[in-house]
Amino acid sequence: MHFPEDFFRWLVIFSVRAQQQKKPLFVGTLLNREKIGKALTRIALAVALSIMPVSLSSADQPREHNFNIPQQSVQTALTSLANQANVYLLFPYDQVIAVNANAVQGTYSVQQALNMLLHNTGLSGDLTEGGVLAISRAGANASATENHGKGKSMNITNSTKRKTLLAGLVGLFAAGGTAQAVAQGGEAATGQSAIDEIIVTANKREQSLQDAAMSISAIGGDTIEKRGLVGMDDYLRTLPGVSFQDRGASQNTVVIRGMATNPQLEDSTAGVYFGETPLTGLSGANSQDNGGSADIKLVDIERIEVLRGPQGTLFGASAIAGTVRVIPNVPNLQEMEGKVATRFSSTGEQGGNNTMIQGVLNIPLIENKLAVRAVAYRFDNSGYIDNVGASQPDALITGTLPNGGFVSDRDDVGGDEYTGFRLTTLWQPTDQFKATLMYLSQDIEQDGYPEVSYSTSGKFQQTRLQVGPDGSRYESLSHEIDITNLILEYDLEWGSILSSSSKINSDPEAEQDGSLFNFNLPYSTISTRDIDVFVQELRFTSNFDGPWQLLAGVYYEDRENDFAFGDRWSGDSSLGNPNEVAFAVKTQTPVKQKAIFGELIYKFNDQLSATFGGRYFEFDRDRATQVSFLSVPIADQSTTGKGEDETYKFNLSYQANDDLLLYGQWSEGFRLGTPQEILIPSCDPDNDRVVEGVFIPENVDPDTTESIELGAKVAWLDNRLTVNAAIYHTDWEGIPVSLPFLCGAAYTFNAGKSKSQGAEIEVQAQLTESLFMNLGTSYNLSELTEDAVNLGSDGDALPGSSDFNFSLGLEYSFNLAGKASYARVDYAYVSDYFSVIQPNLTDPEAGGYSQIDLKAGISFGEFDLDIFVKNLSNAEEFTWVETGFGALGLTRAYRLRPRTVGVNLNYKF
Numbered sequence: 001m002h003f004p005e006d007f008f009r010w011l012v013i014f015s016v017r018a019q020q021q022k023k024p025l026f027v028g029t030l031l032n033r034e035k036i037g038k039a040l041t042r043i044a045l046a047v048a049l050s051i052m053p054v055s056l057s058s059a060d061q062p063r064e065h066n067f068n069i070p071q072q073s074v075q076t077a078l079t080s081l082a083n084q085a086n087v088y089l090l091f092p093y094d095q096v097i098a099v100n101a102n103a104v105q106g107t108y109s110v111q112q113a114l115n116m117l118l119h120n121t122g123l124s125g126d127l128t129e130g131g132v133l134a135i136s137r138a139g140a141n142a143s144a145t146e147n148h149g150k151g152k153s154m155n156i157t158n159s160t161k162r163k164t165l166l167a168g169l170v171g172l173f174a175a176g177g178t179a180q181a182v183a184q185g186g187e188a189a190t191g192q193s194a195i196d197e198i199i200v201t202a203n204k205r206e207q208s209l210q211d212a213a214m215s216i217s218a219i220g221g222d223t224i225e226k227r228g229l230v231g232m233d234d235y236l237r238t239l240p241g242v243s244f245q246d247r248g249a250s251q252n253t254v255v256i257r258g259m260a261t262n263p264q265l266e267d268s269t270a271g272v273y274f275g276e277t278p279l280t281g282l283s284g285a286n287s288q289d290n291g292g293s294a295d296i297k298l299v300d301i302e303r304i305e306v307l308r309g310p311q312g313t314l315f316g317a318s319a320i321a322g323t324v325r326v327i328p329n330v331p332n333l334q335e336m337e338g339k340v341a342t343r344f345s346s347t348g349e350q351g352g353n354n355t356m357i358q359g360v361l362n363i364p365l366i367e368n369k370l371a372v373r374a375v376a377y378r379f380d381n382s383g384y385i386d387n388v389g390a391s392q393p394d395a396l397i398t399g400t401l402p403n404g405g406f407v408s409d410r411d412d413v414g415g416d417e418y419t420g421f422r423l424t425t426l427w428q429p430t431d432q433f434k435a436t437l438m439y440l441s442q443d444i445e446q447d448g449y450p451e452v453s454y455s456t457s458g459k460f461q462q463t464r465l466q467v468g469p470d471g472s473r474y475e476s477l478s479h480e481i482d483i484t485n486l487i488l489e490y491d492l493e494w495g496s497i498l499s500s501s502s503k504i505n506s507d508p509e510a511e512q513d514g515s516l517f518n519f520n521l522p523y524s525t526i527s528t529r530d531i532d533v534f535v536q537e538l539r540f541t542s543n544f545d546g547p548w549q550l551l552a553g554v555y556y557e558d559r560e561n562d563f564a565f566g567d568r569w570s571g572d573s574s575l576g577n578p579n580e581v582a583f584a585v586k587t588q589t590p591v592k593q594k595a596i597f598g599e600l601i602y603k604f605n606d607q608l609s610a611t612f613g614g615r616y617f618e619f620d621r622d623r624a625t626q627v628s629f630l631s632v633p634i635a636d637q638s639t640t641g642k643g644e645d646e647t648y649k650f651n652l653s654y655q656a657n658d659d660l661l662l663y664g665q666w667s668e669g670f671r672l673g674t675p676q677e678i679l680i681p682s683c684d685p686d687n688d689r690v691v692e693g694v695f696i697p698e699n700v701d702p703d704t705t706e707s708i709e710l711g712a713k714v715a716w717l718d719n720r721l722t723v724n725a726a727i728y729h730t731d732w733e734g735i736p737v738s739l740p741f742l743c744g745a746a747y748t749f750n751a752g753k754s755k756s757q758g759a760e761i762e763v764q765a766q767l768t769e770s771l772f773m774n775l776g777t778s779y780n781l782s783e784l785t786e787d788a789v790n791l792g793s794d795g796d797a798l799p800g801s802s803d804f805n806f807s808l809g810l811e812y813s814f815n816l817a818g819k820a821s822y823a824r825v826d827y828a829y830v831s832d833y834f835s836v837i838q839p840n841l842t843d844p845e846a847g848g849y850s851q852i853d854l855k856a857g858i859s860f861g862e863f864d865l866d867i868f869v870k871n872l873s874n875a876e877e878f879t880w881v882e883t884g885f886g887a888l889g890l891t892r893a894y895r896l897r898p899r900t901v902g903v904n905l906n907y908k909f
Helices: 005-020 026-031 034-050 052-057 074-085 110-118 158-171 221-227 232-238 395-403
Strands: 064-069 088-091 104-109 123-127 132-137 181-183 216-220 242-246 252-256 270-274 301-308 322-328 337-347 353-366 370-381 385-387 410-413 415-427 433-447 476-491 495-513 523-542 548-569 581-588 591-603 608-629 632-657 660-670 704-716 721-740 746-766 771-784 804-816 819-830 849-860 863-870 878-885 890-895 900-908
Touching: 064 074, 064 110, 074 088, 074 110, 074 132, 104 110, 110 123, 110 132, 216 221, 221 301, 221 819, 221 849, 232 242, 232 252, 232 804, 232 819, 242 878, 252 270
Parallel strands: 088 132, 088 181, 270 322
Antiparallel strands: 064 104, 123 132, 216 301, 242 252, 301 322, 337 353, 337 900, 353 370, 370 415, 385 410, 415 433, 433 476, 476 495, 495 523, 523 548, 548 581, 548 591, 581 608, 591 608, 608 632, 632 660, 660 704, 704 721, 721 746, 746 771, 771 804, 804 819, 819 849, 849 863, 863 900, 878 890
16 A cells, blocks of 8 residues: 555545445444544545545556456456456446456456456446546446346436545545445445455356355355365365265265265265266266266366255255356357466375476457367376385285285375366357357376275385286276267347256276285276266246246256176286186166256245245166176176156245345255165075065165255445355155175165254455455264164264364465465364264274465466465375275275475466
C-alpha cells in the first residue's frame, strides 16, 4: 500500500459502502457512535479530494495487462479482471450473478479485456477515467436472468444516478489502488477480499456452491494449481468425511462417510466421474470385483466436486455414499491460449527423482464457432520401497528358495509413469446449440508394488520373489484407459436438452509374486481385465417462468467385464514348466442397466423451495466362470441375475436471506445386485439350492442406503467468510456377506446392516486482503447394527476410514520485487482406522498421522515459478494395512510417500 494515497482511498471505499447499505461506518460501529463515523467520513473525503491529482496521474495512460481469466460466472470473472488490472469494479450484483462470462487469456488493455469478457452476455462495460469498471445491462430496463431466482429489473432512476455518482466519486481515487467492487444501487457489495464464487453442477444444473442445498466440497482450478494437486490421493483425504486408499495403478478405494465393509474387494460405494463420463468400477487387474476407479491426472481442470451422501437419484448405482466429479476445462472459442509446465522433485528415504511435463494448447479454428483444446502430460515418479528379499529373507522367501524360487535385492520398487493425452473439440454454430467431443487416453506403467512387509526391519522395505520364467522379471502393473465422450446441448430458452454418449475401454494388467498363495511354490500370478462400457444419458433441464422447475432424464449402460488370472511357474525351469498354467480362472460379468430419473422443484416463495426426486432402474447382470487346472477344465458354469427397484429423494431448503441457506434432505442410494456364485454339485447334490440346511438365493439383491441430512450454508462479512456445516444419519441395509460352507464353497447373502452418523464443517475466510484460510473437519461413527456371520458383530466399526479428520490451509499473497507472489501451507490430520471389521489384537492400524505441505510461487509475466515441499515432517505412518495374507498370514501395508521437495516452472501464453 502506498501511503497516504491508498490509505485515504480505502477510507472512501468503506465510507461509501456503509452509506449505501445504510449501516454505521466501520469506525462508528466500533464506538457505537454513528455520528463519529460520519464525521470521519467527511474528513476522509476532504483529504482524498485534496490529493486527487496524484490519484489520477496513474490512470492518465491506458496500459496492457496479462490476463488469465477462465470461463466462469460474470461476478467471479469481473472480480478477477479487476484484481489483475488493479482497478475498481462497479456492477449490479444481483443482475449478473446468473450470467456466464467468456474466458480472457493474453495481453490486452483493460477495455479490450472487458469487451471480450462480456461479449454476448447482454452486459456492457466501460473503464472510466478514474479507473472504475462500470458494468450495466445492455438496455436501460433490461431484466436479470432468472436462473437463480434473483433477477430484478434495473430501472435507472434519479436515486440510482445519485448513488452511481457517489460510487463514481470513489473511482476518482481508484487508479493505483487495489481492486475493489462497489455494488450499484446499494444492492450488494463484493470486493477483492470476497471469496471467489464457484459454480457447481452437482444437481445437473448450474448454481453457486453456496446455493446448492446439499453437502458439497468444491476445489477450483486456481486452487488445484496452487496446491499442486495431481491425483485423488492429493486431495480426497483432506476433505471432511472422505477417505482414500491408493494401492497402485487404479488399485484404490474412495470411502465417504465411512460406508464400506471390505474396501479392497467390494464394489465401490462412491461414484467417480470425469466430466459426464462415469469411471466407477474401472479398477485394476488384481481383483475380479470392482472396488477401484480410474484416476485421471488433474491437468487443465476447471474444478473438482465431492458430493456427500447417497446420490441415487441423479447419479445412479454405486453412489450409495457419495460421488467424486472432476470437471475439465472446455475449449475457448475466442482466444488462442496455452501452457507449458515442467516439474522436478526429489523424494527422501528410499525415494529418488521425479519429473513432470505437461502442455495445454487451445486454438479457435473459427472465432466464436469452433475451437480445439489439446492436453498432454507425463508424470514419472520414483519408487520409495526397497526389496530386501535376498539380504533379509523372511519365512516365505526361506521356504520358497529351495523349491527353485529367485530373489534379488533392488530399490525403486513402486515407481510409476503416467502418460496421458486429451483432445476436446467444441462446435457452437448458433447461440442455441453446441457440441463437445472429447477423446482421452491415459497409460500407467508401474514397476512393482509399493507395499512394505510388516516383518522387515526397515520401514520402507519388502520381501518379494522375482516372477516370469526362471525369475526373469519383476512384479509390475499397468493400466490403459481410453474414453470418448460426445455431449450435445440445445438451449430452448425455457429449458435445455443435453445428450451425453460415452465409450470407455479399460485394460489393466498385473503380474505379481504368487508364492504367498501357493504354499512356498514359486508361481507368478498374472491378472488381466478387459472392460468395455457404453453409457448414454439424455436429460432435460427446465428454465420455466413461475414456481415449478423440472429435471428429467433416461440412462442406459452396457458394460462388458472380462477378468482372467492364472498361476505360472516362475522358479527354476528344470523343476517346472513356466509355459503351463497351473490354475486359471476366467470370469465374464456383463451388465446392462436402464433407468429413468427426475427431480421436480417447487418454489413456494423467494425463500422456501422443495425438491422431489426419484429414479427407477432395472438391470441384467450375468456371471460366467471357467476354472481349469493344468489346462484341464474343472468348472464351466454361468448364472443370470436381474432386478429392478427405485430410489427417492426429498429436499426442503430455506433461503433466509442472501447470506443464509438452511436445508434438510432425505435421500436413498443403491448398488446393483449380482448373480449368486456357482452351486457346486458336491454342495448341492439334490439340486434344490439348499446347502447344509441353508437355502441359497439365485441372486444377491441390491443393497441400499437411506440418509437424513440437515445443513446450513452461511456467508458473512460481504462473503469474506463462509461456513458450511451438515449433520447426517445413514442406514445401510442388505450389505452383501460371503458365508463359507463346510463343502468348500462360499455363497453371498444380503445379511448386513449398519449405520453411519456424524457432522462435517467447512470454513473459508479471507482474513485480510492478502491472507486466505480454508478449514475442514468431520467426525463420523460407522458401525454394524446387527450380527452378521463372517462379517462382524453388532457395534463393530466399519473399516477403511477414520472417525475424525481435520485440514487447515493458509495462503498469503504479496508482491516480491514488484512481482505477484504467494506462499501456502496445508495441514491435514487423519485419525487411525483398521482395514477389516474385526481386526486381530496384533493387527497394526492405518492412519493416525499428520501431514504438512508447503508451497510458494512468484510470477514473472507469462512465467510462474514455485517451490514446494510435500510431507514436510516426513510422516511415515500407514495409509492402508492388509492383514492375514495368504497361507502364512503375513501382513503387508502402504506408507505415506516420504518428504518430497521440488520446483515447478510454468509458461502461459
